Every structure is written in C-alpha cells, then in structure tokens.
C-alpha cells in the first residue's frame with residue numbers, strides 16, 4: 425500500500441518506540457493479530473471514578489423500571505421486565521476450537537440474544553435512556569406516588585415527547601437508544617456512520633426514529649450528533665465516548681453473571697480463575713463489564729478485550745497510558761498507525777478509544793488482542809455448526825480469546841507472571857457474545873458462507 429500526502433491519503437507515520445513495543449506496532453501495522461498483556465498491577469482500587477455504589481444504583485434503576493418495561497414490551501412479559509441473557513456451556517465449541525478439557529471450561533455469555541436491542545447495547549444504552557427519562561419524570565412530576573407504570577399513560581408520553589435523545593452510532597447503540605427511547609415516547613435522532621448496516625437503519629425508521637446518515641466514520645457521526653444536541657434545550661446527547669451512565673449500565677451485568685456462575689457450579693477464587701473475553705469498540709461495554717466483575721471478584725477475574733486488526737483503538741490507548749506509544753497526543757487513533765478502521769465487525773469499527781473506559785480499566789485489565797475479519801467469520805460459522813448459536817461478526821471476537829491466552833507466547837507469559845499456569849485446568853473461560861439477534865436471514869447466510877470458506881482455507 426502506498427501513502428501519499430498530496431492526494432489526501434494519510435502518510436504512514438514512522439514509529440520510534442522501544443524494541444518490544446516497536447515489534448508489536450509493526451505487527452499491528454502488518455495486519456497480523458497481536459496479544460498485548462501489559463504490566464498492570466491488577467488492582468481495581470487504583471482505578472478511576474466509578475464506585476461500587478454507582479453500579480448498585482444502575483442495578484436498582486433497572487429494577488425500578490421493570491414493571492413499566494414489562495407492560496410496554498410483550499417480549500419481557502415472561503421475565504417480569506428483567507432484561508438478561510443466559511450463560512451457556514459450550515462443550516462442542518470448546519472441542520471445535522481444539523481446547524482441551526484440561527484447559528478449563530468454556531462458556532458463552534449470550535448477550536447476542538438480549539431482548540429488544542439484540543446486542544450488548546441493551547445494557548448501557550437502555551440504562552442511559554432510563555436514567556434520562558427518570559430524571560425528566562421526576563422534574564415534571566410524571567410519576568405520582570413513585571409509580572413507574574404511570575409513564576405508559578398518554579399524558580406522560582405527551583410530556584416526554586418534548587424531550588429528545590441524540591446519539592452517534594455504528595449501528596447497535598443507535599438501535600438500542602432508538603427502540604427504547606421511541607417506545608417511551610421520546611423523539612430520537614440517530615447519526616449513523618458509513619459502516620452501519622442498512623437493516624439497522626431500516627428497523628429504526630420503522631419504529632419512528634429519525635436516522636441521519638453520514639459519509640464519515642464513527643467519530644464523525646458522534647461529533648455531528650453532539651453539535652446538534654448542544655444547540656437545543658430538552659435535548660440529551662448520549663455520548664458513547666464519555667458517558668458514565670452507559671458505563672454503569674454495562675457494569676450492572678456483573679452481579680447477575682456471578683449468580684449464573686454459582687448456579688452453574690463454577691467457583692471463582694484464588695484457585696479457580698475466571699477469564700473473560702469481550703469484544704471492544706470504544707471500550708465502554710467491555711470496560712463497564714470488567715469494572716463490575718472486578719468489584720465482585722477482584723484479582724481472580726482476568727478480562728481481555730478483543731478488537732479487529734484494523735481498529736485496535738483500545739490497545740493503542742493502553743499503550744499510550746503505559747507510556748509506550750507517544751507522539752500522537754493523549755487519545756491516539758488507529759489512523760495514526762496507518763490503519764484504516766475498515767472491518768465487517770461494525771460494532772467494533774471505532775478509531776479512538778473512550779478515555780473514560782481507558783482510565784477506569786488501565787490498572788487491572790488483563791490484556792487486549794486483535795482478530796482478523798476472516799477469523800471472526802470462521803468463529804461465527806463454527807459456533808453455528810457446533811452449538812447452533814447465531815451471532816454477528818463483532819460478537820465472534822471473544823471466541824478467539826481462549827486460543828490467544830492458552831496457545832500464544834504472550835498468553836503463556838501472562839499465565840506464568842500471575843502464577844496461573846497450574847490452575848488453568850480448573851478455570852472458567854467466558855466469551856462474551858455481544859450481538860446478533862436481529863441480523864436478517866440473508867445477511868446471516870452471507871456471514872456463514874464467508875466463515876465456511878475460511879475453514880476450507882485453513883485445511
């Protein structure tokens with residue numbers, strides 16, 4: 425690939441870093457997958473500003489809204505308004521991945537099946553909508569006697585329709601904010617980046633959401649949304665790069681997961697480590713979940729973030745935070761490295777990390793690895809063939825985690841450094857599947873055939 429300034433293409437920067445990091449950056453630039461494990465002290469105390477209380481508040485907010493959501497969404501009737509996903513044991517996929525039972529047990533946290541949004545954004549995105557609606561309702565006295573179901577009445581919807589939510593998105597966040605916001609009666613404007621899938625835009629428009637399409641990337645869509653919202657009263661901008669409300673919505677996943685692990689007979693303690701692999705865009709979803717899990721399990725949980733090889737923004741941010749990637753400002757982008765941010769994993773196609781997420785997790789995150797798109801399709805295909813589970817490409821990134829940790833040199837070094845190698849046989853591995861429920865059949869069969877082609881390439 426040639427890069428020339430004079431025709432408007434970014435020049436490939438020269439990298440001047442120390443030996444080991446230089447090799448890592450060169451490997452990233454050569455579009456090979458990498459696994460970085462950092463040198464974190466793995467202490468949640470030295471982390472950021474999100475407290476245990478903030479997370480408990482988010483859990484309670486979901487509970488307060490459950491009776492209303494049960495009324496508004498028929499799919500939530502059976503769960504009494506609770507929006508949660510299953511923890512699924514994956515014995516056949518484990519075998520398919522060539523992962524021995526002596527390496528622990530593999531599970532899937534099935535957020536691809538979260539109701540309504542069909543992705544992990546049902547956690548953060550829904551939380552922020554509910555948070556905002558709650559504050560409007562309090563301010564305007566819409567819930568006499570604290571009855572949240574009063575928000576389903578025409579009078580309340582009329583009052584809420586004066587309020588607007590604005591968000592920039594590659595697809596799934598817009599879908600979550602749009603579907604929940606519109607259902608509660610708010611006006612919602614979603615600024616979509618070029619990589620957003622057509623069916624996501626259509627679904628929003630069918631639900632009365634205003635979708636504005638942008639030629640540019642995710643960062644550009646967010647900037648446009650922020651600008652528009654700032655100029656209006658009664659307009660709330662959902663800021664994926666800075667929002668602590670989104671963050672604690674994700675973090676609230678941890679409590680329920682810990683109950684599911686107990687129910688499944690999985691112990692997490694000093695002798696039984698938990699490894700969690702979470703697909704990462706700006707870092708809010710994996711950052712929130714990692715923070716929630718660390719509040720519960722401390723150093724016994726090891727969270728790894730997964731990014732596409734063209735969009736390793738969180739990895740770059742972690743390198744910056746540890747003083748190892750300098751010269752591109754305090755919030756480097758994947759373009760700075762000469763990458764193009766083009767990936768079929770639309771949920772992860774993000775050029776710059778969230779600073780909020782980065783600062784919260786930098787002291788305890790286990791590491792970050794990158795995955796080529798072809799590998800995402802192969803994993804998506806193998807999950808379907810072995811377990812009959814349908815996910816979208818972004819969601820497959822977590823499934824590459826066990827192989828990275830158990831089979832790579834960097835993974836082996838991590839296990840040794842933290843004295844885990846002799847405990848792996850009694851460990852639990854969770855791949856977080858972050859989206860897929862609403863993918864149309866036609867799109868999904870296209871994903872499957874790409875994945876199948878990848879398996880033939882390998883053999």
Ligand SMILES: *Cc1c(COP(=O)(O)O)cnc(C)c1O
Nearest residue numbers: 596705706707708709771858859
């Ligand atoms: C948004 C998203 C992620 C990552 O969340 P971030 O908060 O952007 O890090 C992962 N997978 C899917 C399918 C998503 O939609």
